Amino acid sequence: MEKLTNRSVAVDRSPMTFGEKIYLPAILKGLSITVGHIFKKKVTVKYPEEKRPFSPVFRGLHVLNRDEEGRERCTACGLCALACPAEAITMEGAERKPEEKHLYREEKYAAKYEINMLRCIFCGYCEEACPKDAIYLSETLMPTHYSRKTMIYKKEDLLIPHPKKQAGQ
Amino acid sequence: MLLLQIDIAFIIEKVILATVILLGSLGIAMYATWGERKVAAIMQDRIGPNRAGPLGLLQPLADGAKLFFKEEIIPDGSTRTLFILGPALAMLTATMTSAVIPWGPDYVTESGRVISLQVADINIGILFIFGVVSLGVYGIMLGGWASNNKFSLLSSIRAAAQAVSYELALGISLVALLMMTGSLSLREIVAQQHGFWADGYFTWNFFKQPLGFLVFLVCTFAELNRAPFDMAECESELNMGYHQEYSSMKLGFYLFAEYINMFISSVVIATLFFGGYNFPFMDEVLAGTGQLVFAIICILVLLTKAIAFILFFMFIRWTLPRFRYDQLMKLGWRSLIPLALFNMLVTGLVILYVLN
Numbered sequence: 001m002e003k004l005t006n007r008s009v010a011v012d013r014s015p016m017t018f019g020e021k022i023y024l025p026a027i028l029k030g031l032s033i034t035v036g037h038i039f040k041k042k043v044t045v046k047y048p049e050e051k052r053p054f055s056p057v058f059r060g061l062h063v064l065n066r067d068e069e070g071r072e073r074c075t076a077c078g079l080c081a082l083a084c085p086a087e088a089i090t091m092e093g094a095e096r097k098p099e100e101k102h103l104y105r106e107e108k109y110a111a112k113y114e115i116n117m118l119r120c121i122f123c124g125y126c127e128e129a130c131p132k133d134a135i136y137l138s139e140t141l142m143p144t145h146y147s148r149k150t151m152i153y154k155k156e157d158l159l160i161p162h163p164k165k166q167a168g169q
Numbered sequence: 170m171l172l173l174q175i176d177i178a179f180i181i182e183k184v185i186l187a188t189v190i191l192l193g194s195l196g197i198a199m200y201a202t203w204g205e206r207k208v209a210a211i212m213q214d215r216i217g218p219n220r221a222g223p224l225g226l227l228q229p230l231a232d233g234a235k236l237f238f239k240e241e242i243i244p245d246g247s248t249r250t251l252f253i254l255g256p257a258l259a260m261l262t263a264t265m266t267s268a269v270i271p272w273g274p275d276y277v278t279e280s281g282r283v284i285s286l287q288v289a290d291i292n293i294g295i296l297f298i299f300g301v302v303s304l305g306v307y308g309i310m311l312g313g314w315a316s317n318n319k320f321s322l323l324s325s326i327r328a329a330a331q332a333v334s335y336e337l338a339l340g341i342s343l344v345a346l347l348m349m350t351g352s353l354s355l356r357e358i359v360a361q362q363h364g365f366w367a368d369g370y371f372t373w374n375f376f377k378q379p380l381g382f383l384v385f386l387v388c389t390f391a392e393l394n395r396a397p398f399d400m401a402e403c404e405s406e407l408n409m410g411y412h413q414e415y416s417s418m419k420l421g422f423y424l425f426a427e428y429i430n431m432f433i434s435s436v437v438i439a440t441l442f443f444g445g446y447n448f449p450f451m452d453e454v455l456a457g458t459g460q461l462v463f464a465i466i467c468i469l470v471l472l473t474k475a476i477a478f479i480l481f482f483m484f485i486r487w488t489l490p491r492f493r494y495d496q497l498m499k500l501g502w503r504s505l506i507p508l509a510l511f512n513m514l515v516t517g518l519v520i521l522y523v524l525n
Contacts, residue, residue, distance in 0.1 A: 021504075030488040034212045044216040 059124045059137040062115055062153070063160045067105055070162040073134035076110035083129035088119035106132075113155040117142060178282075187288050190267050197472075198428035199229040201479055205428075208483040236421035244317065244414050251315035256415065256422035259308030263429040265301045269294040270436050271356045273446050273467040276460060286464065287356060294355035295343065298437060299336070302392060305430065306332040309394070312423065313411035324410035327400045327494060334501040335391035335398075341509035342384035345516040346441060349377055359445035364452065373444040380512045382442045384505050389434050391501070394427065396486040398497060435478035439471060446471040 019025060045052055054060075065073050076093030094111035096104045103109075122142075126135050145151050203218065203225065210217025218225030243252055273286035291297055306329050313325020350358045362372045375382050391398040402410040412423045439445060446467035448454075455463045492500065 027485075027489065031484060034484060034488045037212050037214055040214050042211075042216050043214050046216065046219065 054139050058139055059122045059127075061138050061140040061142055062120075062126070062158055063136050063138050064113065064155065064158045065134050065136055066160060066162065068163070069102070070164050071103060071105040072109055072159065073105055073132045074110045074113065075106045075108045075132055075134070076113070077108075077131065079129040079131065080126035080135055083125040084120075085123060085125065086119045086121045088116045088121075089126060090114045090116075110155065113158065115153045115158065116151065117153055118148060118151045182284060183288060186286070187268070190272065190288065191264055194264065194267050194429055194432055195425075197432050197476075198425060199233070201428040201431060202232065202424075203229050204479065205483050205486075208480065209487050212484075212487045233421065236418050239417040241417040241419070242414075246317040247414065248315040248317070251311045252414075253419070255308050255312030255315060256419040256426070257308075258311060259305060259426040260422045260429075262301050262305040262308060263426040263433065266298050266433045266437070269297050269355055270433075270440055271359050271445060272471060273464045276464050285356075286468070290354065290356050293353045295347070295353050295358075295441075298355075299340065299343075302430075303332070303336060305426075308423075308426065309411050312415065316411070316414035318414055320407045320409070321411050321413050324400070324402070324407040324413075328394060328411060331391055331394075331398065331400050331497060331501070334498060335388045335505070338384055338501060338505035338509045339388035339392065341506065341513055342378075342381045342388065343441075345381045345509070345513040346374060346378050346385075348513070348516050348520060349374070355440055355445075359440055359447065362444040362447050364447060365444070365449035372447070373442065375442040378442065378512070378516070380508065381516075382438075384509045384512065385442070386438065387500075387505060389438060390482070390485070391497075393430055393434055393482070395431065395482060397489040397492050399491060400494060400497060431479055431482055432475060435475040435482070436471065438478055439474035443474050 067073055076091050078091060078093075081087075081089040081091055090112070091110045091114070092112040093108050096107050096109055100109075122137065124137050127137050206228070207217040207225070209215075218228040221227040221231045243249060268288040269291055271285075271287040271290075276284040276286065278284065309328045309332075310325050313321040313323075313328070316322070347353060350361055352358060352361075358374075362374060364372055366372065370376070394400070394402065402412075407413075412420055415423060448467075448470045451463075451467075454466060458466070
């Protein structure tokens, strides 16, 4: 048969020598290796107390952004839903009323904005597709839930807190 | 009432001692499970249990509680009585051996009463230990057989064959030791190893019987059914071995009995070969401190030796792969028994021609 790599080594099936048969040298060698590992650095991270930093491109839970005055940036253009390969995003647009100027940045806003976190694959395409810088993937890990219903995140769950209101409360 | 004619204080004292030793060996066995997991973790560059209590010290309690609350299943096809008797016997034999071990020197009170730190000083102490340890095989045998499961039966047959084979070498290696000590009483054997150095040579039996010690140690591994000789369990081949059908605290008893056995075996090895509670310069220490402090130091010395052996057992377990069954039998019958016989022969010759 043709050799696939040049790394193959023939198995040594010669009978054991006396030195091998008494096992003790091999046992001592093995023990020296395992005992040596006592003094090695532990690779385990004690997770909740001690966290490893995320990579700079980490993609976690989504947030819907607000501008400096606390107005929602999203205009319900639907590009994120279109870009989403998992079809996790659903939205409904609505027209802004004059008295709602302090709530929404542009004339159109998302009345309903839902992400089904069971479908979401955290690819980050929504973030890339958004022309208004409204959706971002944060560094928060996805929490777990007990039911499918609560896995569908509503706009209230996704919106970041109001910058002024939060300071007031 | 003949019973009352022997000193009532004697009975109380022995009951207290037996209780303390029983609870102590249970406690040490409990923490041996914790230690095993820690040692395994450390050798694999992990941290090990650290959630329950500081350093995970409450882990054994959590494990015990978990086992208690597990559902107890007795298979339909099993022989009910034997199925229950199995773990009971394993636990019973594991705890029984501690009775003849001298845990410390005699303590003489002011009124001249001698309190012995040994539950029973029977003059055939070693034979008692081996009798009881051999009974321990019945625990495994009954458990595997009564489960009415092919894997369990195979594993218990293997375990029994292994235990019988290695007991031979164990016994013969011990005969050489007994030829030197001339006594079967553990108390006497320990007394002969007084101190560390006397008459220009070490007093501990290890230095008189190094080969015997080696054979004894290897056979102890086999008797304990521990890696590298854990033929009885062998998760990968017989998916759990003799306790496959066991659940809840019955399984707990089996696992626990193994750790008690480990502790007792460590104590026995320390007593037979490493001077029991004796330590270097013990006479000077006795003169320097009171009798009570000395007794406590002696007990601690014995426990330290035992714990060192427990750690050694664990190191070996996480170092060596398991022996194949035929390799195991070959090692037992073709290496260890001739070695033990040779050792016995040499010891006999030395006693006859050199020491006389």
